[in-house]
Each structure stands twice: as C-alpha cells, then as structure tokens.
Amino acid sequence: MEASNLLAVIRYRRSVREYDPRPIEQWKVRAVLEAARLAPSSTNSQPWRILVVTDPALKDGMARATPAGINRHPWMRDAPAILVLCAVKSGVQKFAQLIGKNYHLVDMGIVGEHIVLAAAELGLGTCWVGWFHKSRVRKLLGIPLAWELVCLLPVGYPKDCSLPAGELLARHASDASTQREGEPGIGAVPAKARLRLDEVVFENKMERMKDGTVH
Numbered sequence: 124m125e126a127s128n129l130l131a132v133i134r135y136r137r138s139v140r141e142y143d144p145r146p147i148e149q150w151k152v153r154a155v156l157e158a159a160r161l162a163p164s165s166t167n168s169q170p171w172r173i174l175v176v177t178d179p180a181l182k183d184g185m186a187r188a189t190p191a192g193i194n195r196h197p198w199m200r201d202a203p204a205i206l207v208l209c210a211v212k213s214g215v216q217k218f219a220q221l222i223g224k225n226y227h228l229v230d231m232g233i234v235g236e237h238i239v240l241a242a243a244e245l246g247l248g249t250c251w252v253g254w255f256h257k258s259r260v261r262k263l264l265g266i267p268l269a270w271e272l273v274c275l276l277p278v279g280y281p282k283d284c285s286l287p288a289g290e291l292l293a294r295h296a297s298d299a300s301t302q303r304e305g306e307p308g309i310g311a312v313p314a315k316a317r318l319r320l321d322e323v324v325f326e327n328k329m330e331r332m333k334d335g336t337v338h
C-alpha cells in the first residue's frame with residue numbers, strides 16, 4: 124500500500140523543544156496561516172484569532188510565563204515565532220456551552236493541528252504548549268478579555284537538522300508501515316509510546332462487566 128505524504132507527516136511529526144533561531148521564510152509562515160484559515164469549525168464560526176509573536180522580548184516574557192513547579196519552557200524563546208491561539212466564542216458556541224458542549228475548544232484543537240501538520244510538511248517543528256500562565260501572557264501581549272487564550276505554538280526549524288524534515292518525509296512518503304516507539308522524527312526527536320489500537324478503538328455497543336469495567 125502506498126502512503127500519502129500526509130500519513131508520513133503524521134508519522135514523523137514530533138513535539139520539537141529545541142529550535143534553530145533562524146527566521147522562517149515569509150511564504151512558509153503564510154502557508155501555515157492559510158492552512159489554519161481553512162480549518163473546519165462548528166457552524167463555520169471560525170472562533171480562532173492568532174497572534175504571531177516574533178519580538179524577542181515578548182518571546183522571552185512568554186518563555187518565563189510558566190507556572191512554578193510545572194514544565195518550564197525556556198526553549199520557547201529560541202523559536203523564531205510563537206503563535207498564540209485564542210478563541211472568540213460565537214453566539215451559538217456560547218449557547219452550546221449551556222448544554223455542556225465546548226465546540227469552540229474542539230475548533231481550536233482542529234485549527235492548531237492544521238498549523239502543526241502544515242508546518243511539519245514544510246520542514247518546521249512545533250510544540251503544543253498548554254502549561255503557561257494565562258493572565259501573564261494576556262497582559263504581556265495585550266490580549267482582550269473577550270479572547271480566550273487557549274494554547275501557544277512555537278514554530279521554527281528544529282535545532283537538530285542531521286536529517287532535514289523534507290528529506291525524511293520524502294524518504295518515507297510511500298512507506299505505510301506504522302510508527303515505532305523511539306523512532307526519530309522531525310528534529311531527531313524519538314517517538315513517544317502510544318496506546319495500541321485495541322486499547323482505544325471499540326466496536327458497536329459497549330458491554331458493562333460485573334466488576335464495573337467496560338468491554
């Protein structure tokens with residue numbers, strides 16, 4: 124079976140936490156943002172607003188804005204750009220929240236992954252960053268209160284370019300075999316373990332067992 128390039132991108136994408144500070148070509152930034160613009164969203168509400176932060180002092184401030192004791196992200200300041208993903212909830216999405224549906228966050232996940240995969244396709248590394256001090260970043264960047272700050276996405280060329288992403292993806296474009304734990308991907312980052320398919324995919328109706336487990 125022939126794999127599409129998209130499947131190779133998915134297989135070799137990694138969370139990159141070491142960046143080469145060289146700038147990203149403008150056309151690539153635009154292509155990544157265009158991939159974001161085209162993402163699907165609930166009732167086509169397109170709740171995303173994206174701030175592209177390249178100013179070194181602001182990036183430094185964001186790298187420092189991590190809650191004490193949790194993952195620290197000093198490496199973020201080396202990324203030539205940090206995309207700040209914010210959501211502006213539509214009327215329908217506000218209503219949906221009343222019945223327990225957070226569609227605006229589903230939309231934000233989709234737009235973020237459009238960005239991540241488009242960037243990987245262009246040889247760029249990214250890393251979702253959810254652990255950050257929201258109020259500090261909001262103040263630093265002057266983000267209005269009506270915008271919900273969702274995630275940060277540093278973007279840039281990975282520091283380890285022993286095997287450039289383009290070459291890696293081209294080499295595996297027609298390889299449909301599955302990812303192996305530890306296998307190096309973009310930025311030479313080893314693949315993290317994943318649950319097996321039978322641990323996450325079930326067929327038809329779930330059966331509740333006497334001990335309370337579900338099969």
Ligand SMILES: Cc1cc2nc3c(=O)[nH]c(=O)nc-3n(C[C@H](O)[C@H](O)[C@H](O)COP(=O)(O)O)c2cc1C
Pocket residue numbers: 136137138139140194250251252253254255274312314315
């Ligand atoms: C919503 C979300 C939030 C995340 N937050 C962080 C974070 O704050 N810091 C970090 O270093 N990685 C963060 N990650 C990256 C995950 O740790 C990473 O995706 C996971 O360990 C799997 O590794 P991989 O992306 O290399 O396949 C986050 C990922 C997601 C999807």
